[in-house]
Amino acid sequence: MAAAVKIQNITRKFGTLTAVRNVSLTIEKGTVHAIVGENGAGKSTLTNIISGMLPPTGGELIIRGKPVRFTSPKDAAEEGIGMVHQHFMLAGELRVAENIMLGYEECRLFSPLNRKAVNNRIRECAEKYSLALNPDARVSNLSVGEAQRVEIMKLLLRNASIMILDEPTAVLTPMESTKLFTTLRTLAENGHTVLFISHKLDEVLSFADTISVMRKGEIVCTMPAAGATKEQLAGRMVERGVLLSVDNPPATPGAERLRVSNLCLADTRGAQKLRNLSLSIKAGEIYGIAGVEGNGQSELLQALSGMLQGQKGIKGSIQLEGRSLLELSPRQITDCGVGAVPQNRHTEAVITSFSVTDNLIFGRHREPSLHRGAGFSHKALQQLESRLIPDYGVLCQNPAKQQLGALSGGNQQKVVVAREMTRPDLKLLILAQPTRGVDIGAIETIHRKIIEARSRGVAILLISAELEELITLSTRIGCIYNGAISHEFTAKECELKRLEGVAFQKEIGLYIT
């Protein structure tokens, strides 16, 4: 039987850059195939070629034994290939069923939609592949995991037998991830072929049948997941040795820096998002917040960064060394010595069409040391970039000219982290998902820098969906559930349980669900 997907000598160039170089790969029908690799290794480009988003510069694509040439995702869809993107393509105002029907209404324009039939098909499909979904829910009210299920369901009802998922678990909680992989496994057993990209070696090893490693636009090896090890994969992904978890010497916390007491917050619809949330962070310690997305983390971050200034429905207090932050604007808060790496890099932390250097000073552009007249001092900017770029291992040739958007996600994140961590007189650092969508090599750099900042005496608040990351870095861990800290692990507990690994993750899991 012919393989589901066969790629022969595919190459894709962007200008002078070769994103994918002479890649050949065979993906068998009914398997779950994972592609791992660092940021910028060419994984997304390769999947975009298979799904018809990008035409290859050279080479051949063979689907079920038939050579094809896609000019658009539509062509690929006709061959039964569907893709779930990292950023979902759903209409938030519409209901689940409507989103699934969209573009596939199966009835003439202006004739009434056959809602009932669609709802039934959705229920059937949901049962068969354990994709729990309510067809009548509004998409804007869904969690990330549910929205992803809508995307998968869309593909299933469009008869996609080859499914491509770009970093499907980047935004999921560990539980949702497990659920997703159960679904993917059922799909494979029913004859579908699943291809997914991931950064997380653990999940790749436990859920995929076959693993391909990409590096610098080439596939360096393809192996069965059974028998492969994490070290082996990491070694093939990066040429140099990578520490999978950084050293975390014991912390020596100082005086209290941040105190949040009984913080309550209701959103505009009156729903209670934070309920008497209290926590305190000392100088020189990392306070980790573990939790499933949507339990108040975003609201806490907004309150801490001044984005809720002047808003009604806030009770309680936030104090930095005794000074109340709730009445302050974002600018006044940063002036107090607070740095922040926001959750969503693209919309909150950078200007992608600005140069790398401009992004290094973005938000710090009011610092007098960078000024000259009404503009910026070239010399000061050059000094800053020549200090930060090598120190944080940002890969870019010409920071003053190159657009930030041209860098890979990991390198963009390093720019943000470098900028925020090197603020003068930094007292409090707020890190939200600091390594989301970042490759192993970059994670190591960022983790090392976080520990360094802590040792310098900075108070750090770390919010992450990666329990492993939290356990590795945090001095203390608070579990957030339903808008409050439901349990706190003391420094002693964290130090001891860090050695337990998965067992500790499971224990935290109990408090956040």
Added chain:
Amino acid sequence: MNHPLQRALVPTLSILLAILLNAAIISATGTDPLMVAERIVRSTLGSPYGTGQVLFKATTLLFSALAVAIPFHLRLFNIGAEGQLQVGAIAAAISAASLPPSLTPWAAIPLAVLAAMTAGAGWASIAAILKIRFRVNEVISTIMLNFIAQGVSGYLLFNHFALPSTAHSAPIAENARIASFSELYGWFPSSPANPSLYAAIALSLGFWALLYRTRHGFEMRASGLQPLAAKRAGINPARHTLLAMAMGGASAGLGAANLVLGYKGYYEAGMTAGAGFSGIATALLAAAHPLWIMGSALFMGLLDYGGLAVNSLVPKEIFQVMTAVTILLVISATALNRRNS
């Protein structure tokens, strides 16, 4: 698409295409396109008077295009340059007519210009405030403000300031007139081109420097590109919205001063003649870049006056169609270029 020559190829081709298309339109009306082209060139750049007329038109267009371009960098679409010109013009005319004749031109002109700028800036600020306080879309509010400006200036003119049985206000004091190049140095004889042109060029350069060389411009561009990120970075979006709209309105006021103090010498009904709307096209043609705008204002000024000059050969309406077709083609071409790069 990285080589500058390559990048110039698409716009050049689109202009060629526009010329061919326009030639076809002219032929369709039964006139020889070559003769029309010759007449346009001869009557504009071919004579000192024509050149002067083109420069004068370009001056007003440059001011009104900057009125659109500055807010554009904050993703604000100022449709209201027309209204801002109108209130600026009436403010310039009334203030210049009521100045004491004994005042030196060095005081009288700046005072009248300041009145025009203030009026334009104030008018534009209304839209900014509506946006900041009540989240009214600036496109809607500036369109409405255009109607209001039209009504208010018409009412003021005909009920308070018009000279009996005319449609214009009292002539301004001699000391508030901006002398033309022709009167000053004998350049472009008898054309209304005047030193406001210097001010317009200086303003373009100034806006360029503001946008790309100052911290204020850094904040403006950031706010326009990614508003949420800018807010988190401590940039106050309301402040920038108000300032950009006010600067734009002031620029429109300067354009009005050029018309009143440098040319007409009074306020007349309909004197702005859509210069505010042409300003939108001029700004978009240059992708709102303050330096490119100088080129596009010159081009639009050329078409504007060239159209008048060939009025006997090509009906005004047909010439309007041709101008709009050209702008559409050039804008599509630049969009195409941007996508390919």
